[in-house]
Amino acid sequence: MTMKRSSHLFHLHLGLVFAILLGSGCARSDRDAGGKDGAAVASKSSRVVLQNKGSDTLVNVAQAWADAYRDVKPGVAVAVTGGGSGTGISALLNGTVDIANSSRAMKEREMEMARSKGIEPIEHVAGFDALAVYLHPGNPLAEMSIEQLKAIYGEGGSLERWSQLGVEVPGCSSDEIVRISRQNNSGTYAYFKKTVLGKQGEYKLGSRDMHGSKDVVELVAATPCAIGYSGLAYANDHIKMPCIKNGTEAACVAPSVETAIDRSYPIARPLFLYTSGQPTGALKEYLDWILSDVGQCLILKKGYAPVKPAADCA
Numbered sequence: 001m002t003m004k005r006s007s008h009l010f011h012l013h014l015g016l017v018f019a020i021l022l023g024s025g026c027a028r029s030d031r032d033a034g035g036k037d038g039a040a041v042a043s044k045s046s047r048v049v050l051q052n053k054g055s056d057t058l059v060n061v062a063q064a065w066a067d068a069y070r071d072v073k074p075g076v077a078v079a080v081t082g083g084g085s086g087t088g089i090s091a092l093l094n095g096t097v098d099i100a101n102s103s104r105a106m107k108e109r110e111m112e113m114a115r116s117k118g119i120e121p122i123e124h125v126a127g128f129d130a131l132a133v134y135l136h137p138g139n140p141l142a143e144m145s146i147e148q149l150k151a152i153y154g155e156g157g158s159l160e161r162w163s164q165l166g167v168e169v170p171g172c173s174s175d176e177i178v179r180i181s182r183q184n185n186s187g188t189y190a191y192f193k194k195t196v197l198g199k200q201g202e203y204k205l206g207s208r209d210m211h212g213s214k215d216v217v218e219l220v221a222a223t224p225c226a227i228g229y230s231g232l233a234y235a236n237d238h239i240k241m242p243c244i245k246n247g248t249e250a251a252c253v254a255p256s257v258e259t260a261i262d263r264s265y266p267i268a269r270p271l272f273l274y275t276s277g278q279p280t281g282a283l284k285e286y287l288d289w290i291l292s293d294v295g296q297c298l299i300l301k302k303g304y305a306p307v308k309p310a311a312d313c314a
Helices: 003-035 059-072 085-093 108-116 146-153 187-197 213-222 257-261 281-290 293-301
Strands: 048-054 076-083 099-102 121-135 143-145 178-182 208-210 226-231 243-245 268-276
Touching: 048 059, 048 085, 048 281, 059 076, 059 281, 059 293, 076 085, 076 281, 085 099, 085 108, 085 187, 085 268, 108 121, 121 187, 121 213, 121 257, 121 293, 143 146, 146 178, 146 187, 146 243, 178 187, 178 213, 187 226, 208 213, 213 226, 268 281, 281 293
Parallel strands: 048 076, 048 099, 143 243, 178 208, 178 226
Antiparallel strands: 099 268, 121 226, 121 268
């Protein structure tokens, strides 16, 4: 082979490699173009897939929204996964989701990390929740205070036995207060810590930390000595929920949709959906639908308080 022919083949091969790389870049741009609408678009179809991840508190209503929206916009699919508020926020910062569900507000360090990556998280309040305290149905306590909860769950807290609260719990021969909590990537864990234990408060060691809200409720229902906390929507007939007082002179308020709406319940909280920047396109349409009467009726039916009065939800 002559030097001239070798040089010609080399340049031909180089040109083919460049063309392949250029083509790959265009394909990625096509997928990324969907991201301009805040959506992941399947590369071989016009179907839009919105990735939604995070709060275990919100996962059931998020799935209900996704299922109902399929009938509204057949060309848009919403993929919902849980994992906890912290997991959803981390995914948003890593650019792998369009919506991060969170039952707590983003922390300042999370906001700073986002901005360091060129991301401006936008907060959308989708509803409100009463973070209920759960007891075994045999427990005779009908009311509790924030101070008592802090003494049970907080580091250095003095309450370790039910008899210290003046009750004898049937089936709890040890008299021990068995604390059921959530793992530390949970927004419920973080909100309870901030609201009940205080900004500088820490959890007492020795609690049984559960992955999900449903797990908390099931364990409390099966354990006479137990106390737990979780979103109101996970309540069932196998547990009881005491009313909660915030201060010795305050009224004792039961957790409910109504007391979450008017914020009279001491551990009421907003529920957030976070996006990377202001939503546009398919993502904006979906969030607008969530805040419409239809979307707000769905959150009400799932046991949460709507962010605004919804129309007839019959």
